[in-house]
Amino acid sequence: MDFSNFDFDQFFGFGEDSNPLMMLIWIIPIIIFVFYGQRIQLIITSNEIKKSINKLEEFRNESRNFLISYVKKNLKTQSDPESKIDQFLDYFTVMPVDMDPNGIVPKIRHFIRSREDYTREHVRSLSPTISHYELSKIQTLVEIATSLKLIHKLINHLYLTAKKQNNYPLILPLQMILPFIMEEAEAMKNAIPAFSHGQPIGDGIGPMVVGKMMLTTTKQALAFETVCGETNYEGRKLFLMKAEGPSATVGRPGDAVEEIISKQKLDTIIMIDAALKMEGEESATTAQGFGAAIGGIGTERYQIEEIATKHKIPVFAIIIKESVKEAITLMTKNIADKAEDVRSQIYEMIKNNTKVGQNVLVIGVGNTMGVSQ
Amino acid sequence: MFSKEEKTTSFTIEKCNKCNKEIKRNFKEGDYLFSETTKCPSCDGKLQVEKIFGETIKQ
Secondary structure, three states, X not given: OOOOOOOXXXXXXXXXXXXXXXXXXXXXXXXXXXXXXXXXXXXXXXXXXXXXXXXXXXXHHHHHHHHHHHHHHHOOOOOOOHHHHHHHXXXXXXXXXXXXXXXXXXXXXXXXXXXXXXXXXXXXHHOOOOOHHHHHHHHHHHHHHHHHHHHHHHHHHHHHHHHHXXXXXXXXXXXXXXXXXXXXXXXXXXXXXXXXXXXXXXXHHHHHHHHHHOOOOOEEEEEOOXXXXXXXXXXXXXXXXXXXXXXXXXXXXXXXXXXXXXXOOOOEEEEEEEEEOOOOOOOOOEEEEEOOOOOOOOHHHHHHHHHHHHOOOOEEEEEEEEOHHHHHOEOEHHHHHOHHHHHHHHHHHHHHHOOOOOEEEEEEOOOOOOEOO | OOOOOEEXXXXXXXXXXXXXXXXXXXXXXXXXXXXXEEEOOOOOOEEEEEEEEEEEEEO
């Protein structure tokens, strides 16, 4: 194609025989976009964000209404639980000041546990005869409804602030993080049926693997909602630990490891946990590695790492990869089918990394909803 | 407009502790992993809940 005789004047409508109307058609949009471009972008982006906020509002209302109807249907409450539940949903936690991070972990642990204890006792106050199992389910449903309410409140605040200030750059970070927030919020909303029916979730694969190994052992409580059983395998003594199922709890593995190490010498720790897969990775694939495989806010991991370092105990990990949605909703078939394979990996890991006569602690990390031992 | 609705059905797999026969059925309230349910229809062993999972189909 020959561009040498391209006439710019003719193209832009500036030539002698140009039509003033054509000139305006070119120039007016340029002027509009120069002065009002950001506002136009703000309007377009705002509309998209508003749709997501409406969805979040729907999730918030659905989770609240479900919680109230679940409590009314399953508990013998003395009075109408609605106002009390609304009060629970507004609970917040002020994290300790981190200007001087020294000693912050025990502080965070204290605040988180206080919050858990407080919520548990308040849920119990709805119906004093409630079983431990039912209590744990409602406590989890309260956590889900609280989180969805908080997410909606926060996103709405950022959106309204940007709109109020007519500030396009302020809405950009919101637009970037919103797909991730929506994925998590949707996963939380989808987790409600699994918890209300007492079904195992994807995160329960660790307790599922270890729970079966514990079936024939005598269980003893080591820490709050955390149990341990002893068995032997090819001359090694195995201590099998998990949160106490089938309630919806993750237990307190940090305290339990501290308790066990005060009585027993441990030579190796093996942790089994579900881990978030990266995009492109297949669900329910496993990987072996080193270090304390445990999620959450970090206090339990800190406690286990401290003990392992102090006593020079190697920590091995086996992880089962899952998406956010798979981790907190009803366990998928692929993940459930992986349990037997992970069990054989544990035995192989024990044989390869320990000697006869040594003590091995195997921890099934995760929420043990619907998984007994 | 073109996305299909997803429906998840929960299943329970029971396994006999004697003859290893596996039975797949719909999940029912009160099922939890490793609980003993009924007698095995093939032998005199007991059925134990081995797996609980969801299968999603697009409608």
